[in-house]
Amino acid sequence: MTAKQFLINKIYQGDIKAVFPLLSLKVLGGERMNYPVVKGASYALVHAPDMVIHQGTTQTSEALKHPDSEHLQNLPKHLRSFEDVVKYGPNQVYIGNMEPDALAGIAKPWYENPVADGERFGKFGEIMPLDEFYGLMKVVDVFDLVLLEKDFQAQVKEKLAAHPVMQDLKDLAKLDKDPAELAAIEKLVAGGLAEGMYLQGQLIGCVKRAHEFDPALTHHVMFENLVSKASAVVALKNLLAKTDLKAEEIDYIIECSEEACGDMNQRGGGNFAKAIGEICGCVNATGSDTRGFCAAPAHALVNAAALAQAGVYKNVVVVAGGSCAKLGMNSKDHLKKGMPVLEDMLGAFAVHISENDGVNPIIRTDAIGRHTIGSGSSPQAVMQAIVTNPLDKAGIVLAEIDRFSPEMQNPEITVPAGAGDVPNANYKMIAALGVKKGQFEKANLAKEVERFGMPGYAPTQGHIPSGVPFVGFAREMLMDGRINRAMIIGKGSLFLGRLTNLFDGVSFVMEKNSGAVDPGFDQEQVKSMIADAMRELAQKIKGE
Amino acid sequence: MDLENQARIKDLAEKYGTEDLIVVLGGAEAEASGLAAETVSQGDPTFAGPLAGVSLGLKAYHIFELKDEIDEAVYDEQISMMEMVLDVDEIVNEVKTYRG
Numbered sequence: 218m219t220a221k222q223f224l225i226n227k228i229y230q231g232d233i234k235a236v237f238p239l240l241s242l243k244v245l246g247g248e249r250m251n252y253p254v255v256k257g258a259s260y261a262l263v264h265a266p267d268m269v270i271h272q273g274t275t276q277t278s279e280a281l282k283h284p285d286s287e288h289l290q291n292l293p294k295h296l297r298s299f300e301d302v303v304k305y306g307p308n309q310v311y312i313g314n315m316e317p318d319a320l321a322g323i324a325k326p327w328y329e330n331p332v333a334d335g336e337r338f339g340k341f342g343e344i345m346p347l348d349e350f351y352g353l354m355k356v357v358d359v360f361d362l363v364l365l366e367k368d369f370q371a372q373v374k375e376k377l378a379a380h381p382v383m384q385d386l387k388d389l390a391k392l393d394k395d396p397a398e399l400a401a402i403e404k405l406v407a408g409g410l411a412e413g414m415y416l417q418g419q420l421i422g423c424v425k426r427a428h429e430f431d432p433a434l435t436h437h438v439m440f441e442n443l444v445s446k447a448s449a450v451v452a453l454k455n456l457l458a459k460t461d462l463k464a465e466e467i468d469y470i471i472e473c474s475e476e477a478c479g480d481m482n483q484r485g486g487g488n489f490a491k492a493i494g495e496i497c498g499c500v501n502a503t504g505s506d507t508r509g510f511c512a513a514p515a516h517a518l519v520n521a522a523a524l525a526q527a528g529v530y531k532n533v534v535v536v537a538g539g540s541c542a543k544l545g546m547n548s549k550d551h552l553k554k555g556m557p558v559l560e561d562m563l564g565a566f567a568v569h570i571s572e573n574d575g576v577n578p579i580i581r582t583d584a585i586g587r588h589t590i591g592s593g594s595s596p597q598a599v600m601q602a603i604v605t606n607p608l609d610k611a612g613i614v615l616a617e618i619d620r621f622s623p624e625m626q627n628p629e630i631t632v633p634a635g636a637g638d639v640p641n642a643n644y645k646m647i648a649a650l651g652v653k654k655g656q657f658e659k660a661n662l663a664k665e666v667e668r669f670g671m672p673g674y675a676p677t678q679g680h681i682p683s684g685v686p687f688v689g690f691a692r693e694m695l696m697d698g699r700i701n702r703a704m705i706i707g708k709g710s711l712f713l714g715r716l717t718n719l720f721d722g723v724s725f726v727m728e729k730n731s732g733a734v735d736p737g738f739d740q741e742q743v744k745s746m747i748a749d750a751m752r753e754l755a756q757k758i759k760g761e
Numbered sequence: 762m763d764l765e766n767q768a769r770i771k772d773l774a775e776k777y778g779t780e781d782l783i784v785v786l787g788g789a790e791a792e793a794s795g796l797a798a799e800t801v802s803q804g805d806p807t808f809a810g811p812l813a814g815v816s817l818g819l820k821a822y823h824i825f826e827l828k829d830e831i832d833e834a835v836y837d838e839q840i841s842m843m844e845m846v847l848d849v850d851e852i853v854n855e856v857k858t859y860r861g
Contacts, residue, residue, distance in 0.1 A: 597842040637790060642846070649845035662845065 251735045252579035253525035255727060256532075256569040257460035258689035260311050261342040261451040262676065263350045263563040265444075265544060266296040267415035272440065273545035273560075288549055293418070295551065295558045297328075299346045302562060304331035307627045307674035311564070313341030313689060317625075317671040327629055328557055341689045342455040343382070344562075351414050351422055352377050353447045356388045357496050358424075362439055364405070365414075365422040367396030382458045383451075388496060397422070412440040431481045441541055442489075444563065445476040449493045449538030452565035456534065457497065462569050468530035470494045470504030473517035474537040475679050477508075493536060502534075510714070511624065511683040513537070514566070515707025515723040518685070521570040522580040522725065533570045539563030539678050546677060547634035554633045564681035568688055575734040578695040578727045584611035586706070586724030594720045600646050603706060603722040605654060613726070615651040618669060619700035622687035623647075624708055625675040639682075643706070644670040683707040688727070695729045703727045762800040767810035770801055774817050784821040786856060789847055794823055795855035802859045823856045825849050 270276050270292060279286050302308055306327040309315045314336060324330045337344050345353075352373030355363040365373070374392035377383050402423045405411035411423035424443060428434035449472065457464055472490035479486030490504030507517040514537060521533040541563065548558045573579065586607035592598050608615065623643035631639055648665040651657035657665050675682035684705040691703040709721035774782060784801045788794030796806065798821035805812040825844065828836060 593839075595839040595843075597839055600842065635790075635793060642789070645846040646842060649842045652845060653842055659845070 250583070251526060251573045252582055252728075253522040253570055254573055254577035254579050254730065255688060255692050256571045256574070256577050257456055257462060258568045258692060259342045259452050259456035259459055259566065260313060260339075260686065260689060261448065261455055261565040262302075262308055262311055262344045263347070263448050263451065263539060263565070264297075264299050264302045264344060264561060265347050265350065265541065265563050266558070266561045267347060267418070268444070268541045268563075269296065269545035269548065269558055269561050271413060271415055272437075272444075272541040273548070274542045275545050275548055288552060291552055292545070292548060292558065295548070295556070297557050297559075297561055299344075301328070301331070301557070303337050303344055304333070304335035306330070306332050306335075307629070307676075308344055308562065309335045309339070310674040311341075311676070311686060312339030312343060314339040316690060317674055317687070320672040320674060325629070326556070328559060338381070341459065342452065342566075345451055348373050348416055348421075349376050349380065349383075350447060350451075350563075351416065352392060353383065353450065354414075354424070354443050355422075356386055356391050357447045357450055357492075358391075358443055359492075359495075360427060361395070362425045362427055362436075363414075363422065363443065364395070364397040364402055364411070364425065365392075366399045366402060366420075369416070369421040370396045382454050386450075386454070386496065387498070410436065412436040428480070433477075433479055433481045433484045442476055442478045444541045445474045445538035446489060446492055446496075447538065448563045448565040449474065449489065449536050449567075450496050452538065452567040453493060453497045453534065453536050456536075456567040456569060460569060462532065462534075464498040465501050467494065467499045467502040467532050467534050469521075469524060469533045470499065470502050471517040471521055471533065471535045472504065472506045472537060473508070473513035473535060473680060474506075475508070475510060475513065475540055476538075489538075490536070493538075499534075509707075509721055509723075510709035510711060511679045512707040512709030512721045512723050513680050514683055514685040515705060515725065518568060518570065518580070518688075518705070519582075519585055519723060519725055521568075522582050525570050525572050526582055528572065531572055534567055535570065536565075536567040537680055538565045539676075539681065543678055547630060547636075550634040551630075556633060559627070559630045560677055562676040562678075564676045564678040566681065566685055566688075568685070573730070573734050575732045576696075576730055578692050579730050581611060581726040581728050584608060584613065584726045586704075586722070588708075588720060588722035590719060592720075594718070596646060597650070599708070599720055599722055600650050603708075603724045604647055604704070605650055607724060607726070608704075611726070613702070615647065615654075615656050615665075618702050618704050618726070620671065620687070620691065620694070620703040621647055621669050621706065622671075622684045622691065622703060623706040624682050624684070625673045625686045626677050626682045627673050627675060630677050631673075638673065640670065640673040641666070683709070684724070691727050695727060698729070701729050762797045762805065762810065762812075764810040767800060767805060767812040770819070771811050771815065771817070774819065779817055779819055782819060784819050785827065786821055786823045788823065788852065789843070791848065791851040791855040794852050795859065797821065798856045798859035802861070820860050821856055822860075823852055826853055826856070 306323045406413040411425045414422035424440040426436040470490040477485035487506040494502045509516045517535040524530045584607045586603035588602045592602040624639050626639040628638035644666040648662045652659045675686045684707045694700045706724040712718050801819040804816045
């Protein structure tokens with residue numbers, strides 16, 4: 218029955234109320250909805266070996282408990298060079314130079330089998346060395362907390378001024394101002410008034426405390442927050458450089474790292490999002506921070522999708538910088554096994570969500586998975602809540618999802634630490650759930666895992682591995698027709714905050730764009746349809 | 762084994778005695794499950810937690826071993842998926858070795 222016939226019948230039956238739904242887009246536009254789209258994604262890494270020693274909590278805790286520990290003495294010998302990390306397969310995948318599946322073709326351990334043609338710059342972003350990053354920390358610091366030694370500052374200014382993506386940052390001029398003497402930096406660090414910035418073991422700068430006694434503004438906290446802000450800037454600047462999006466076109470920024478900025482009266486007051494946007498020239502944007510441990514990026518992307526679909530904001534960017542506290546988190550296990558310290562990378566990403574353009578892959582906002590407060594915490598309950606429940610609701614079976622991107626931790630980092638191959642464990646659970654639901658044969662469990670799975674490649678930076686690393690590849694594979702649907706899954710361990718034992722998880726489905734864009738509510742079209750219907754009705758009555 | 766869990770088990774053992782107390786594990790792999798079983802029976806082998814040097818002698822069972830004791834519907838709803846995913850025999854054998 219066409220919409221018009223339906224209208225005639227209802228008017229004829231005197232059921233005027235039934236006419237109202239016709240005015241909704243669902244009937245006028247068939248089953249089409251204007252889903253939001255993923256318009257672009259960028260990924261960045263920062264090589265931060267000295268931060269592993271000085272800011273990684275595994276090391277700082279060890280230094281407090283056992284200052285002479287063997288671990289701290291041995292660690293520097295296991296740090297990687299910049300060339301090592303550039304040629305490291307998982308890093309090349311993260312910045313888009315290789316697809317995840319290509320890792321299966323590299324012999325393990327990956328750290329012993331470098332990618333010969335690995336590049337610092339990639340299709341989705343870049344790998345930044347620590348000296349440039351320290352320079353950037355000063356560039357993004359608006360409270361004059363970062364001091365850099367004068368010669369180092371001059372060198373790094375030159376490098377950033379030649380950087381293809383960073384050279385147009387208007388605040389680069391800060392690197393011409395207030396160069397510091399090494400003696401002054403040494404004095405501040407020795408006096409416990411500043412957090413040291415080290416490069417290959419040498420002190421080259423520091424981050425000063427931002428308040429005399431506020432525990433939320435100590436030099437340590439300010440260091441972490443400036444690291445997060447600066448690395449987010451690397452990701453956002455790369456997004457602007459690699460896509461058509463212009464800084465001034467961004468309406469809203471959602472920042473979703475795991476840090477908190479504020480003062481002692483509101484420890485997590487915010488707002489990283491605007492602080493990052495300010496540096497990148499997003500003059501027309503506002504923004505806010507979304508938190509949820511490792512699940513925060515998935516929450517943020519769902520929020521962004523809703524804002525774009527509702528038309529509240531046209532261009533929304535979800536962005537997160539990295540965490541220096543997590544550097545070298547499992548380094549004790551890595552050292553014990555004679556491995557290099559693989560957790561020496563800060564991770565960052567930015568994703569652009571916008572209104573339907575008929576081209577870019579859509580986010581199926583009618584199939585959002587969520588672990589609710591009442592879902593239960595067994596792995597089975599969690600996977601049902603975030604994987605099969607939303608698919609059931611949208612009438613999609615597991616076989617119709619070509620790729621799943623759960624937590625994409627690099628297994629080379631997690632397996633030696635006893636945490637197993639995280640993506641693979643998730644894939645097995647999804648396949649087992651499929652068996653339980655009668656969608657897969659038990660005998661085909663491994664085959665299904667192979668079909669929709671891929672090796673993990675993201676650094677263990679908490680929020681960074683959680684589903685999001687694959688968004689960029691998923692967008693490309695959906696656009697070139699290699700896949701039709703991908704599910705992105707974020708999970709979070711909320712117990713770490715000691716306020717709840719609840720688990721958390723959010724998922725969404727990215728789907729190939731059919732090309733149909735609903736023009737929206739057209740008043741003229743509705744009027745003419747009702748007029749047509751009335752005319753036909755009059756004819757019908759006349760005929761009787 | 763998590764230091765907080767060690768403290769909780771130690772407290773429970775002190776409160777209720779060890780005779781009618783068992784520890785039920787839900788570990789996802791053999792080594793970690795075995796380590797937990799060892800901790801509650803012989804003491805914390807890593808000497809990091811409250812059970813370091815404390816031999817409670819508690820018996821630990823993995824939830825997979827208690828399948829017959831559990832309501833079938835509950836087991837199906839909560840555990841059956843993981844039973845398909847994990848190496849059940851390896852985990853159970855490892856946990857068993859610490860029950861003497």
